[in-house]
Amino acid sequence: MRIKKVYLDNAATTQCDKRVVDAMVPFFTDTYAVASSDFSHSPGIEAREPLENGRAVIADKLGAKPEELIFVSGGTEANNLAIKGIARAHRKKGDHIITSSVEHRSVKDTTVALEKEGFSVTWLPVSKEGFIVMSDLEKAITKDTILVSIQHANQETGTMQDIEAIGALCRKKSLFFHTDAVLTFGRVPIDVRKSNIDLLSVTAHKIHGPKGIGALFIRDGIKIEKTMHGGFNEFNKRAGTENIPGIVGFAKAIELIESDETQVIKELKCRLRDGIMKRLEVVQLNGSLEKSISTILNLTFRYVEGESVILHLDMKGIAVITGSACFSRSLEPSFVLKAMDISHEEAHGSIRFSFSRFNTEEEIDYTIDAVCNIVKKLREISPIAPDK
Ligand SMILES: Cc1ncc(COP(=O)(O)O)c(C=O)c1O
Incomplete structure (x- = not known):
């Protein structure tokens, strides 16, 4: 299965809904x-x-x-x-x-x-x-x-x-x-x-x-x-x-915004989290399981670099970001993860997935496969992974 584009960076910004654009147009021209x-x-x-x-x-x-x-x-x-x-x-x-x-x-x-x-x-x-x-x-x-x-x-x-x-x-x-x-x-x-x-x-x-x-x-x-x-x-x-x-x-x-939208998005988030955690070991959730917004999931994949994971995911058409350089524009890990006492190494292996009403179960399943395959391959060549 090859999906052209999976946008999972909705905490940065979301696609403007076509119905929103249509509602706006007369207020530019009329x-x-x-x-x-x-x-x-x-x-x-x-x-x-x-x-x-x-x-x-x-x-x-x-x-x-x-x-x-x-x-x-x-x-x-x-x-x-x-x-x-x-x-x-x-x-x-x-x-x-x-x-x-x-x-x-x-x-x-x-x-x-x-x-x-x-x-x-x-x-x-x-x-x-x-x-x-x-x-x-x-x-x-x-x-x-x-x-x-x-x-x-x-x-x-x-x-x-x-x-x-x-x-x-x-x-x-x-x-x-x-x-x-x-x-x-x-x-x-x-x-x-x-x-x-x-x-x-x-x-x-x-x-x-x-x-x-x-x-x-x-x-x-x-x-x-x-x-x-x-x-x-x-x-x-x-x-x-x-x-x-x-x-x-x-x-x-x-x-x-539909009344069940939050629930639908939450199900996508749980599907991704559970799908990855079932297939990959040493994956940790950054943040709270219960008191967390439905649109954001942050996971650390131990023994890999977040940058490598996002580059490989990008080649598969999946847009996510990492808690390392992307947030700080330096080699320093994000100040948020640091404040949560997450180690340098763990922060470097962190990925933020963020969801919207335009994501589908098919996209999530495609992402689970891609993430698991990429992380397994990167761990095979990682000098710090304990057993390969
Ligand atoms: C928590 C939070 N506060 C403030 C902002 C800034 O909002 P805006 O992009 O509308 O300036 C953002 C945007 O990423 C955000 O995530």
């Missing part, structure tokens, strides 16, 4: 006026409808009010705006931020940038499965702490943090709680009120929406400092002409 020109002409007023409809759809999915949601260019901007916006606006209250050691770079590098502005940052360690420990969080809180930013699901392992417990603690201690929900939005139910979330980042391109559009939930009444200046758009919290086609596509992507 309804194209600037939506925020409130008191201008009819085309401008007409363009406000898709903007406000999109806002309502996405806010509703989070249990938020439409006016608590502002559109930005994606998850990276949402994380930047949330963290810098809160830190700079509330600096008089305190200058300490708590985050975890496994956050996406858009959180990690933002907090590093704030350190250079004089803020102090605590990087919480994680367990072997990638969880923060609640008592560590509690101990890290000082009188100067203003913000806790902990992701919902991890980009490399899929491990999901207990955002409800974190939210409850932050509320009790009167701290702002931001979560990066880029990988869970539309996949896992989220209720910003129930989880006491103050700020939450989402993006469209992980759920078959277009690239370049995301949103930030900011709880009613919370002050943030703008990072993008140049106009009064988005309740004067983010300047710039609104990306109406993107917003329409984002809302459509949300509407297209």
Whole structure:
């Protein structure tokens, strides 16, 4: 069996659904006026409808009010705006931020940038499965702490943090709680009120929406400092002409998610994991078995290099990534796996498979065969494999 292309890098981005593209097209060609020109002409007023409809759809999915949601260019901007916006606006209250050691770079590098502005940052360690420990969080809180930013699901392992417990603690201690929900939005139910979330980042391109559009939930009444200046758009919290086609596509992507989609994807993930583990020895799961998002599976194949495996898989038309050089663009293994106390050698043999609604059982079976054959062959020539 030869399948032309198996795309298993859906945690990086997903294929834009054709129905999303179709919904977007009229907003490039017909309804194209600037939506925020409130008191201008009819085309401008007409363009406000898709903007406000999109806002309502996405806010509703989070249990938020439409006016608590502002559109930005994606998850990276949402994380930047949330963290810098809160830190700079509330600096008089305190200058300490708590985050975890496994956050996406858009959180990690933002907090590093704030350190250079004089803020102090605590990087919480994680367990072997990638969880923060609640008592560590509690101990890290000082009188100067203003913000806790902990992701919902991890980009490399899929491990999901207990955002409800974190939210409850932050509320009790009167701290702002931001979560990066880029990988869970539309996949896992989220209720910003129930989880006491103050700020939450989402993006469209992980759920078959277009690239370049995301949103930030900011709880009613919370002050943030703008990072993008140049106009009064988005309740004067983010300047710039609104990306109406993107917003329409984002809302459509949300509407297209079927209620059983997560379960179907989870079955593909289990099929791949079980299929590989039945046929290959010394394969380890990186992350949590139970508390993990359905779209991500990270496995270490001992005694082989992840780079070799992905190159061989690529020749068979299968797209995956490794936890070594790909994430860091150096020979250093990924900081996420390192923070989980996964050895250098284990990290180098790790592969991230990530799934979407467009993957099929046939593709998974093809991938199981390919992975098992490639890893067996590489182990035969590996100088560090114990018995061949
Ligand atoms: C967990 C997480 N946060 C944030 C981002 C950044 O989102 P965007 O690509 O929309 O800027 C990503 C993208 O890979 C991600 O996986």
